[in-house]
Amino acid sequence: MGTFITKAVTRLAAFAYGLFTLFLYGYLATRRGTFFKKRTERQNLELQLARDRLWNLSKDYAGLSHYFITLQSGFKFHFMSNAAPGSPSALVSDRPLVIFIHGFPDSWAIWRHIASSPSLQSSANLVAIDLPGYGGSESLEKYTATAVLEKLTELIITLRAQYGVDEGTQTNKKRVIIVAHDWGCVLSMRLAAEAPSLAHRFILSNGPLMSLAGSNVRRMLTSASKMFNTALAAPLSSRAPLLQALRTLGPLFRQLKMSGYVFAMQLPPTLVTYFLTGGNYSLMAGIHKGSHGRGEFTPSDEGTSMASSMGPSLAESKTQTANGDSYPATIKYTHDFANILNMAGYYRDGASISRWRKSPQTVANLHSISGGPELRRANSGAGLLDEGTPGALQASSTVFWGKQDIALNPQICLDGMADYLVADSQVVMLTESGHFTPIEQESRVALVKAVEWAVNGEKGDIGSVVQECYPSAKVIARR
Ligand SMILES: *[C@@H]1O[C@H](CO)[C@@H](O)[C@H](O)[C@H]1NC(C)=O
């Protein structure tokens, strides 16, 4: 009974907080005057042009073309690449494979600045995917960890074959690098922890490692509750421990405040849709404006960012790639923002924390790519019987953190990170940058440098490499 009441109260509080956030955001947008603002003709035109640039399948975007892969399970992924999957040049070249994975509320297009880098295009096969339920990829019924990670893993294994990383009994013939941001980072951290053989290097930015964040939250709660008990035991001299307890919980309160939108995502679907699209997309518009940091935000930038979130419109849904492929038939492009509830599904269905129940096929696939000449991970202590920190990353990882991120508290997300890393891993603080590192001007240059470093064999220290273009970047943890 007790736990039932606790659960009911927690759910009610979460619901109330979600509702509060909905009204708060609405209020703020109204006060700023963005809520009742009509989108201008110019804005609508820029959006339409951008949707054609990003999603018209017969068009290339800065050296990248549109492709689809249908998995054996029948699921259709959309992605952009500078090399056709399965083509002789993709299979035979010795160029590494780089896979870019976006977050919320984006698509492949958040990588448009990085994946269009000529130096990267000439030295690697680049693939920027749309996650299930985003952009031009098919959607899932539920966004549980099992549903999402099974599809993502099958895609990566298929891409590895199509770009000549694994072939028959030979495997790891070239390097694979996974580059991810926000939700893509959260999911890729789970891959690095639970399926580390998928890539030789993970480059991860501004998404929480949920196991570490959970452990930090529990630690704060435990020590705060001890201090409260001390305070209660000696009520007369209790001011100091009481204050100290509250101070210990500071980061938690700050994170809760910043996470209001996560609670709003748990509301009934109609309210979630309203939250994400109401006031003519005032929330999206606000996020995108913020994503450009202190840089200029032109009407064309706004159109491109909105087009990245909204995916193909009815017009682009009828286009075809050079070899006659088209968008999944299951997406209803008649709705102007077809993916809205799929995006929210990641927050609603527990993709970040629920258990990933691997299918026998996935276990077999992961096993088959873990052999071969790449033995470094075995040396770094990621064997089957390894008893490291639960949820720790088991593949070499480089974490880039935009320090000015207003969505993620660094004490919760980064404290103790070193215990969650294996050999050849680093955490690099980008002191001047915010959450959207692939978009902001300084940080995206740093990310290009980091991917070049990984592609060209990781020569030199990543700290010095990144400092060449981002002088204040600092390695704050390494293994
Ligand atoms: C949004 O835009 C449409 C037309 O562009 C307009 O009719 C409507 O009043 C605007 N505001 C809201 C809050 O939907």
Ligand SMILES: *[C@@H]1O[C@H](CO)[C@@H](O)[C@H](O)[C@H]1NC(C)=O
């Ligand atoms: C897509 O691009 C092609 C080639 O540029 C163009 O001819 C076509 O009209 C575009 N389709 C749509 C629906 O805009």
